[in-house]
Structure formats: C-alpha cells, structure tokens
Amino acid sequence: MKLEIPQRVSLALQVAGSIRAGLEKNAWAEFLPGARRLSELLRVSRPTVNAALHLLAKDGLITVRHGHRNRIIPRRLRAPATRMRLVAIVTHEPLTMMAPAAYRGIVEMQAHLAERGFETEIFVCPNRSGTSGLRKLAEFVNRPHVFCCVLISLRRELQQWFARQTVPALVLGSCHASVQLPSFDVDYRAVCRHAGGAFLSKGHQCMALIVPNSGGAGELASELGFREAVENGSPSARATVMIVRHNGTAQNIRTKLDALFNSSRPPTALLIAKPQHVFIVVIYLLQRGLAVPDTISLIARDQDNLFPNVSPPIAHYSIANDAFNHRLSRLMLQMVNRGNLAAKPTLIFPRFFPGGSIKNLRGNAVFVCPA
Numbered sequence: 001m002k003l004e005i006p007q008r009v010s011l012a013l014q015v016a017g018s019i020r021a022g023l024e025k026n027a028w029a030e031f032l033p034g035a036r037r038l039s040e041l042l043r044v045s046r047p048t049v050n051a052a053l054h055l056l057a058k059d060g061l062i063t064v065r066h067g068h069r070n071r072i073i074p075r076r077l078r079a080p081a082t083r084m085r086l087v088a089i090v091t092h093e094p095l096t097m098m099a100p101a102a103y104r105g106i107v108e109m110q111a112h113l114a115e116r117g118f119e120t121e122i123f124v125c126p127n128r129s130g131t132s133g134l135r136k137l138a139e140f141v142n143r144p145h146v147f148c149c150v151l152i153s154l155r156r157e158l159q160q161w162f163a164r165q166t167v168p169a170l171v172l173g174s175c176h177a178s179v180q181l182p183s184f185d186v187d188y189r190a191v192c193r194h195a196g197g198a199f200l201s202k203g204h205q206c207m208a209l210i211v212p213n214s215g216g217a218g219e220l221a222s223e224l225g226f227r228e229a230v231e232n233g234s235p236s237a238r239a240t241v242m243i244v245r246h247n248g249t250a251q252n253i254r255t256k257l258d259a260l261f262n263s264s265r266p267p268t269a270l271l272i273a274k275p276q277h278v279f280i281v282v283i284y285l286l287q288r289g290l291a292v293p294d295t296i297s298l299i300a301r302d303q304d305n306l307f308p309n310v311s312p313p314i315a316h317y318s319i320a321n322d323a324f325n326h327r328l329s330r331l332m333l334q335m336v337n338r339g340n341l342a343a344k345p346t347l348i349f350p351r352f353f354p355g356g357s358i359k360n361l362r363g364n365a366v367f368v369c370p371a
Contacts, residue, residue, distance in 0.1 A: 012051035013114050015044055019052060023061060023072065032062060032070040055114060086145050087113055087336070089122045090137065090162075091152035098152070102172070108325040109150075109332050118147065118336060125158065134161070141167055148335055151181075153216050168340045170331060174217035175345065182341035184331055187349045188218045188301070189225035191317050192271060194352065195299045196229020196241070198315075199269040203361030204297060205239045207269040208260060210253070210281060213245035222273060222301065240265060250280050257284050268361070269297040275304035278314065293359040303350070312356030319350040 019038065022028065032038070035053070039046045057064040063071045089095075095103055110120045123140045125133055137158075141149055142165075151162060153173035162169045163181050171183035192209065199207045209226045211219050223243050230239045244260055246252045260266065272278045278300045282292065290296045293312065300307055300316035307314040327348060335341045 012048055012055060013110060013119065015042055015048055015052035016055040018042055019056060020061065023056075028072060030072060032072060034069070051111075058117075085118045085147045085336075086143075087118050087120045087332070088141050088146050088149045089120055089152065090141070090149055090154065090158075091122065091124055092126065092154065094124060095122065095152075102152075102324075105325045105328045106150075106172075109329045112329040112333060113336065116333070116336065125154070134158075141165065150332070153214075153218065155215055156217075159217075168335055170335055170341060172328070174221055176217045176220075180343040182331070182335075182343055182346070184328055184346045185218060185348075186317075186319065187347040189221040189228075190347075190349055191301060192222045192225035193229045193232075194225075195271045195301065195317075196226050198299065198352075198354075198358065199271075199297065200229065200239060202269075202297065202358055204269040206242075206265055206267045207239065207271065208242040208244050208267040210244050210246070210256075210270055210272045210277060212248050212274060212277075214248075219273065226271060242267060246277075248274075248277070253277060253280050254284055257281065261288065261290075267296070269299075269358070271299050271301060273301045275300065275302050275307075278304070278307075293357050297359045298357040307355065308353065313353075315355035315357045316353050317350040318353055319348060324348065 015038075019032070019042075032053075033041070035046050035049045038049045042049065053062065053064050053070060056062050057070075061073060063073060089106070095106055098106070113120060123137065125137050140146075146167060148168040148170070149162065151159065151169055151171045151173070154162075154171070156176040156179070159171065159176050159179040159181060163179050169181055171179075171181050172185070173183065174185045174188065175181050175183045196207065209223060211222055213219075226243070227241055230241045242260065242265070244256050246256045270281065272281055278298075282298070285292060285296055292298050298314060300314050303316055303318040307316045327346065331341065331346060
C-alpha cells in the first residue's frame with residue numbers, strides 16, 4: 001500500500017493522519033513498520049514520525065514501548081472514540097504564503113494544541129469571495145466540534161462577521177476599527193513611526209512607505225504610524241511623507257515606483273512592507289542606477305533571514321522566533337482553556353536591526369523636496 005505523503009503544514013499531526021488512514025484500511029496486521037521505514041514512506045524525519053506515533057498512542061490506536069515494535073490495538077479493544085475538538089484557522093491565502101516567522105508560529109501553536117487533544121483545520125476564504133464564500137465559511141465554523149477560530153489578517157467585513165458569532169476567535173494580525181475581538185500582532189504603527197523617526201534623524205526630508213493595498217488592519221496601522229513620525233517631528237524638518245500602495249505584483253510595484261521617481265518629489269528614503277517586496281524594490285533600484293544607501297536609504301518593515309547577510313545589510317525589524325511563537329501559543333491555550341479571551345490587542349514590538357542601508361545626510365547637502 002502506498003501511503004499519502006503529508007503536506008508539511010502541521011508536521012506530526014499530518015503524519016499521524018497518514019498513518020491513521022493506513023490503520024483504517026488495515027494496511028498492517030499486528031505491528032506498524034519501524035520508525036525508519038515510516039520516515040522513508042512518508043518522507044519526513046524520524047523525530048517527526050516518533051511524535052506522530054505518540055499522538056496515535058494517546059488516541060488508543062497503538063502501543064509504543066521503547067525498544068519494542070509498535071503494536072496495533074485491535075478495534076474491539078480500543079476505547080470509545082471521543083468527539084474531536086477542532087480549532088479552525090481561517091485565512092485569505094494558504095499558510096505557505098505567510099511570512100516565515102508567522103508560519104513557524106502557527107506550526108508551533110498546532111503542536112501545542114495537539115498535545116492537549118485539539119486538532120486544527122484550515123479554511124482558505126479568498127479575499128474577494130462573495131455570498132457563497134460566506135455561506136461556506138458559516139457552515140465550516142458552525143459545526144458542533146469547532147471549538148474556536150484563529151483569523152489570519154481577514155478583511156474588515158469578515159472580522160465584523162466573526163465578532164457577531166458565538167464561537168470564540170483570535171485575530172492573528174490587527175483588528176480593524178470598531179471590531180471587538182482579541183488579537184495578536186506586531187505593533188506596526190509603532191514600528192513605522194520608529195522607522196520614520198530613524199529617517200528624520202539622518203536628515204531625510206522626503207520619504208515613502210511602499211505597502212500592499214490590501215486594506216489589512218496592519219497595513220493601515222503602518223500608514224498611520226509613518227505619517228505620525230513626521231507630524232510629531234520638528235516643524236523645521238519640512239519632511240514630506242508619501243504612501244505608495246500596490247497590488248503585490250512585481251509589475252504593479254515597478255509601475256508605482258516609476259511614477260514615484262519620475263515625479264518632482266523623488267524620495268531619498270523608502271520603508272518597505274513585506275520581505276518579498278523588498279527584493280523587488282532593490283532590483284528595480286539597481287536597474288535604475290540608484291544605489292543603496294548612497295542614493296536611496298532603505299528600511300524593511302518585516303524580517304527575512306537574508307537581510308543581515310547581503311551587502312550592505314538591510315535595516316529591518318526582527319522578532320525572536322521563540323518570543324513570537326510562545327506568546328501566540330500561550331494566547332491560544334488560554335482561549336481553549338477558558339473558552340474566550342478579552343477583546344483587546346496583544347502587541348509585540350520587534351528589535352530594530354540598523355544594518356547599513358541608511359545614509360546619514362546630516363552635514364551633507366541635504367535634498368529638500370519642493371513644496
């Protein structure tokens with residue numbers, strides 16, 4: 001029998017599901033294959049297989065003894081199955097499209113929930129889905145065994161819809177204005193206010209924020225914080241802030257940058273949201289003959305492992321993986337243990353890595369944007 005190769009989203013949970021399917025189809029008589037053989041069949045590491053085997057043992061499907069073969073418990077001897085408790089993850093795009101830090105946080109959260117008897121299931125609700133999409137979502141989250149929901153950067157209308165439901169929900173991201181739900185996110189407003197202040201402190205008087213036009217609460221908070229940096233700064237700085245919104249495609253970003261740098265007020269500093277868009281912008285600047293930081297200073301709002309390793313290192317904001325993952329898992333465990341969370345934001349501020357992509361214009365001939 002050929003086992004289904006698991007998708008590496010929930011790791012041990014997916015492996016346990018594949019082995020469970022083999023058990024249901026009577027693929028093995030009395031004993032499971034060894035961990036090494038299972039790791040070869042499922043193309044995962046032996047530690048992942050061992051974690052999956054312990055999950056199956058906890059469910060009363062097999063017995064696991066160190067140094068012995070893993071025995072399959074006959075159906076007639078198994079304890080009656082308990083109703084599955086499910087945590088629904090609702091997102092506009094697959095988890096594999098998320099930033100690495102957030103993706104790792106979700107995977108660790110799934111593992112912690114599995115240890116406490118909760119399974120997770122993902123529902124992808126396209127950003128532009130209409131009435132039929134909302135009907136499918138309602139059917140998904142209103143099933144009796146759905147215990148609570150994790151909402152990943154959903155648009156305003158869906159956050160408002162969840163706020164009216166009885167099922168507990170945690171927003172992984174920021175809540176839109178007037179939405180009363182618990183949330184966990186980076187403090188993008190404070191981050192972008194800090195980035196704007198960093199540019200001002202180096203003498204930059206014309207700066208732009210490059211941000212997706214998604215309408216997400218985190219993007220709106222970024223815009224607000226970036227503007228606040230100038231509004232709260234010294235009036236004598238005469239700084240100008242521009243917000244450049246794009247649809248996320250390389251072509252649209254290039255078109256927006258063409259308009260920006262062909263204008264009478266080209267910026268000397270860029271703050272860029274989303275790691276993948278940073279590289280699109282850097283390539284554009286190189287093709288245009290604009291060097292970082294000699295001509296254009298640059299800060300990345302988010303984190304990527306490559307940023308410290310390029311030359312010059314790109315200034316960015318980073319969060320220790322353990323800090324983000326532990327906070328997220330702790331919030332989820334509080335929600336499943338209590339049945340709810342207080343409808344308030346939990347924000348985390350990342351560490352600023354200055355890198356070498358910001359030029360100090362103090363003492364030099366500082367470019368002043370025309371009025």
